[in-house]
Each structure stands twice: as structure tokens, then as C-alpha cells.
Amino acid sequence: MNIVVCMKSVPSSETKVKVDSDGVSIEQTDVVYEINPYDEIAIEEAIRAKEAHGGKVTVLTLGPSTASQNIRKALAMGCDEAVHLICENVELADSSAVAELLSSSIKEMEFDVIFCGKKAIDCDNHQVPNRLAQLLDIPAVTAIFNLVLTTESGSAKREIEGGTELVTVNLPALFSAEKGLNEPRYASLPGIMAAKKKPFEERQVSLGDEKLTILSIELPPPTAEGRIVGEGPEAAGELVRILREEAKII
Amino acid sequence: MSLYQGVDFYNIDELLTEEERLTRDSVREFAEEKIMPLIAAHYREGTFPTELIKPMAELGLLGANLPEKYGCAGSSDTVYGLICQELERIDSGIRSFVSVQGSLVMWPIYTYGSEEQKQKWLPKMAKGEVIGCFGLTESDHGSDPAGMTTKAVLEGDEWVISGSKMWITNGTLADVALVWAVTDEGIRGFLVEKGTKGFSTNEIKGKLSLRASDTSELVFDSCRIPKESVLPESDGLKSPLSCLKQARYGIAWGVVGAAMACYDEALRYAGERIQFGKPIASYQLVQRKLVNMLSEITKAQLLVFRLGRLKDAGKESVEQVSLAKRNNVKMALEIARNARDILGAAGITDEHQAMRHMANLESVYTYEGTHDMHTLIIGKKITGLGAFT
Numbered sequence A: 001m002n003i004v005v006c007m008k009s010v011p012s013s014e015t016k017v018k019v020d021s022d023g024v025s026i027e028q029t030d031v032v033y034e035i036n037p038y039d040e041i042a043i044e045e046a047i048r049a050k051e052a053h054g055g056k057v058t059v060l061t062l063g064p065s066t067a068s069q070n071i072r073k074a075l076a077m078g079c080d081e082a083v084h085l086i087c088e089n090v091e092l093a094d095s096s097a098v099a100e101l102l103s104s105s106i107k108e109m110e111f112d113v114i115f116c117g118k119k120a121i122d123c124d125n126h127q128v129p130n131r132l133a134q135l136l137d138i139p140a141v142t143a144i145f146n147l148v149l150t151t152e153s154g155s156a157k158r159e160i161e162g163g164t165e166l167v168t169v170n171l172p173a174l175f176s177a178e179k180g181l182n183e184p185r186y187a188s189l190p191g192i193m194a195a196k197k198k199p200f201e202e203r204q205v206s207l208g209d210e211k212l213t214i215l216s217i218e219l220p221p222p223t224a225e226g227r228i229v230g231e232g233p234e235a236a237g238e239l240v241r242i243l244r245e246e247a248k249i250i
Numbered sequence B: 001m002s003l004y005q006g007v008d009f010y011n012i013d014e015l016l017t018e019e020e021r022l023t024r025d026s027v028r029e030f031a032e033e034k035i036m037p038l039i040a041a042h043y044r045e046g047t048f049p050t051e052l053i054k055p056m057a058e059l060g061l062l063g064a065n066l067p068e069k070y071g072c073a074g075s076s077d078t079v080y081g082l083i084c085q086e087l088e089r090i091d092s093g094i095r096s097f098v099s100v101q102g103s104l105v106m107w108p109i110y111t112y113g114s115e116e117q118k119q120k121w122l123p124k125m126a127k128g129e130v131i132g133c134f135g136l137t138e139s140d141h142g143s144d145p146a147g148m149t150t151k152a153v154l155e156g157d158e159w160v161i162s163g164s165k166m167w168i169t170n171g172t173l174a175d176v177a178l179v180w181a182v183t184d185e186g187i188r189g190f191l192v193e194k195g196t197k198g199f200s201t202n203e204i205k206g207k208l209s210l211r212a213s214d215t216s217e218l219v220f221d222s223c224r225i226p227k228e229s230v231l232p233e234s235d236g237l238k239s240p241l242s243c244l245k246q247a248r249y250g251i252a253w254g255v256v257g258a259a260m261a262c263y264d265e266a267l268r269y270a271g272e273r274i275q276f277g278k279p280i281a282s283y284q285l286v287q288r289k290l291v292n293m294l295s296e297i298t299k300a301q302l303l304v305f306r307l308g309r310l311k312d313a314g315k316e317s318v319e320q321v322s323l324a325k326r327n328n329v330k331m332a333l334e335i336a337r338n339a340r341d342i343l344g345a346a347g348i349t350d351e352h353q354a355m356r357h358m359a360n361l362e363s364v365y366t367y368e369g370t371h372d373m374h375t376l377i378i379g380k381k382i383t384g385l386g387a388f389t
């Protein structure tokens, strides 16, 4: 089974994001990049699929040259090969242009299954998996929390309003991962040592037409400090007074 | 509470290789997610978390710097140091377990053992299927191991071991004990398997330090083991001392982790704790304590980084290792005490880490050569005059 997993490097969720002076990008200093957490789940699912059915896992990243350490981590976890499409400043790039680049790279490979995370936690667009499947003309099941894979098909479960949807698709197909699909493994020391010797292709690319332009980025306004008006039933009177007279809500 | 990020005021990260950073981050994640949630309860109960042995083995943390040929990861000594740092960031007991298994049992088998012994023990020890302990100290011979009285006498095809060892980490847990005993040809190392007639262990109770670690007495009552159980290349006191050099190296790295944890905790707490209407971090005396911590941690980090590079090149001396162990353990102990101070009363419970680290570091200050013995080792080197034999 040939498996491709798409992975993005994103600022760690611990990052205190600062808007750059240009007003449309994020300041890069002191930002630590990690594997997008949903992509980490996708990587784990890809490795498990390989362990069950044989074949190989290729990890594909579009991102700046600094993303290489996270690609190496994916190899250390158990991916077999890596393709790094190097392009600076794609962090907030238009999803359609990103999907174009990924799809043209995937079209050069043999593939049965593609795994993605359901979204990248930096811009939260949820766009790339669907666009990618569309460009490759294969079915996509998004935000899955369970998958049963055979060599011909995949049956995936996803949460929908008030219930669970079970979707079965023939391969080749794309699945995007939701939390709960699996618990990603840690990169082991032998894995890290082995990763140094795995095929790692780097290619410079440039973004095509961007259909979307970011006009400005702003941080949410700082939340005002809370105020404790008292404790227990005695505080109720004062609270009602504040809600009525100061906040004017009631 | 946000995730621990490590302390790196001098961008030492830039000096590390990709492999070193990846390992550090992987072990850090594992330690944070899998060890941290269980450590306080084990500490309270006085038990070693055996449930961690398998996951740690799967990560390749046992005997990490030994060759792949024996089922180990074959990583560098700097990588091994970083592993110790991340484990001791959680608790010295976990790092002690890994130090003993890797540096004090697997390393000597690798260095002084026969090919048959290496094949028999190392792969299983790397997988965590066999746990080892290292018996050098006796109740009457701590800093002075040359005075040991445990004896091994060759009788036909068997060695007969008599005596006892005290303060042995992993002693009760271990499947195999590496025991140092006096023979007609001087001190030699022996592998004694658990369950051998005449060999028993007693766990030491009432510890106020390293509670999440097994510390035991080993008793040998005319214990008979096959002739082949001796480590053939072991030869005199210098053999166990060379093992200690490996373990001390890991300790010098490990305690930086403990210090980083205490600093991190104190810094966060000081920023949140309000007294006299302001965070205590805004007061000059508290800032000085925090700055002193950061300054000492940074120096200690640079020390072990350089020591790691020397060791990777096979150029580190006994005294250089002593200096790093001596400096860094003292540094970590002071930082733990200061962190406990900054936390006030909150610092004395096991809801916080500082006091646990502080209590642990009292053992680390003593074991693997006491602080003062390292002073004397370095003193002898620079003056040419031995203050002990």
C-alpha cells in the first residue's frame, strides 16, 4: 500500500503570537514550529496502515526550509520517505494554491491512500484536504475518528450533528484526521537514528495564483480583568446591582 | 498551565545537532505526558513506577549510547546526557533508574564482559526485559570502596560470594546484580541472577529522598554462581570507578533538568502570587533569586554541553567529570531550595515539585561520589597532593 501523508509545520500552541509590522503576517522571532497536531495523528494512522498492509509512507510538506526538522521527526516516527516542497512565507497562503502544489507533487507518486489532518491549527481554514481530493479526483472523508482500512476500501467514522456517520469509499481515497483517531507515538531513539538515512527530497517551488488575499490580522482585544464581588448568597444583591446599574444587562 | 518549554537563555539549542534536538524534544514530550502525571503518587507511596520501564525501553532510553549490535540505539553521549536531563526534570528517581541500567550495568557488561555475556544480557536489558543493579557500596565502605569486605572465592567450577552491599538502586527490582567483590586477584565484577540460592535483598524503608526509586540491601550468604559469571575483563577498583565515571557524566546533565524544573516553577509562581498588592516577582529580592537561578543554570548547561562534546570525542578526564558532577548537583540543590523558598508554604507539599527535587538532590549530592570526595579528586589533580589515599 502506498501512503502519502501531508504535514504542515505550525507555530507551537504555546506561542504568544505577535502580528508583524506589515499587519498581514506573524512575527517569526522566538516562534517554535511543531508538527500540526492533527497531522501528527494523520502520520500515526499512515504508519499503522503501513504496519498492517505493508508498503511505504511518504511524508509531504510544503513549507519553509526550517520545516526540515519536523519532517525528520515524521521520518523518525516511522515514515519511509520525505518530499519537502520548499517555499518561504506559505504559512498563511491561500489554500487553493497550497492544494495545487501538493496535488501536482502527489500526481508524480503512486498512491492508494492520502492522510491529512482535518485542519492546520495556525489558520484554521479546513480547506486543503477537500481541495486536494478534488484536484486528484478521489473521494475524501474528513474529520474521521475511526478508520477500518482494507487494500480495496476504507470505512471511516465521523461525527455529525447529533450522531455518527459511517462512510465507505473505494481506494484511492483521502482521509483527514480528527482527534481521537489514535494516539501518536513518540519518535524513538532508534527511529531518530534511522531517520538520518531515509530518502529526503527537497525541491524549490513557488506558489501559483492566490485567490485569497489577507488584508489585515489583528489580535483579539485584551479581556478586561475580572472582578470578585463577594462570596456565597450575600454577594447576590451586589451582583444584581452591578448587572443592572453598571453593565445594564438586566 | 502551559506546557514546559525548557530554559535556554544562551541559545544553546543552536549548538545541538538535529538528532540531539529531536531526541531531547521526544523525551521531553514523553516525560511530560507519561511520567509527570504519575510521579507525585509514586513518590508519596515510596514506589518506583515499573509501568514506565517498557515505554522507556521502546523509546530506546536504556543503554542508549551503546551500539546497535546489542539492541541499543547507538546514540552519542550528548544525546544520552539530554535524555538524563529530561528525565530528571521530572524526578531524580527516574533518571537514577536509567543511569543504573545503562551506565552502571549495561556499560560494564559491554566494556568488561565476554561476547557471550554481552549477547546474553544487553539486548534484553535494552528492551527492559531484564533490570540490573550495581553493588559497590557496603554499609561500612561508602566513599572508601577499596576497603570492601564482600569476598568471592573460586571453588572448583563456582565462585562463592559472601558479604553484603548497601544503598543499592534497583536492588530489589533487579533480575541481575553486578556485584563487586574482592578475590585473590583484587576486586572483580560478578553477575548474580535473582533467585540464586544464598542471594537475598531487603528494601530500605523510611527514605525521605528518592522515594520513587528502589534502594535496597543485597545479601550474599555463601552464594554460589557459575565460574563464567565473572566479568572477564574486570580488573581491580579501577573497573567499578570507570563505570561511575559514565554515570556521573549522566548525573551532571540530569540535575540541570531538576534545576530547570524548579526555576520554571518558581518563575511562574512568582508571577502569579500576589502579596502587598503586587506579584512577588516584582520585588527586587525575588528577582535576584530568580536571576541567580537562571545564571547558574546557564553556566551549568554550558559546562555539560562542553563535557558532552569532549566525551563524544573520547577526551573527557575523570576530573572534568568530577567537576561537572560537583558543580551541577550543588547548583541544582541550591536552586531547589530557593524555589521552595519562593513558593512559601505552598512549596512544602507535593502539589509542587521543588521540595521533591530538593529532597531527591540530597541523595544525588551524596551518591556517585559525595560532593566533598569530588572536591578531593579535583584537588589532587591540581595540587598533585592526595588528601585521601
Ligand SMILES: Cc1cc2nc3c(=O)[nH]c(=O)nc-3n(C[C@H](O)[C@H](O)[C@H](O)COP(=O)(O)OP(=O)(O)OC[C@H]3O[C@@H](n4cnc5c(N)ncnc54)[C@H](O)[C@@H]3O)c2cc1C
Binding pocket: B100, B134, B135, B136, B137, B139, B140, B141, B142, B143, B144, B166, B167, B168, B169, B170, B210, B215, B363, B366, B367, B368, B369, B370, B371, B372, B373, B376, B387, B388
Ligand atoms: C539513594 C541512594 C542510592 C544509591 N545507590 C547506589 C548504588 O546503586 N550502588 C552503590 O554501589 N551505591 C549506591 N549508593 C551509595 C553511595 O554511593 C554512597 O552513599 C556514597 O558513596 C557515600 O558513602 P557513605 O554514604 O558511606 O558516606 P561516607 O563515605 O561515610 O561519607 C560521609 C561523609 O564523610 C565525608 N568523607 C568521607 N571520606 C572523606 C575524606 N577522606 N575526606 C573528607 N570527607 C570525607 C563524605 O564526603 C560525607 O560528607 C546510593 C546512595 C543513596 C543515598
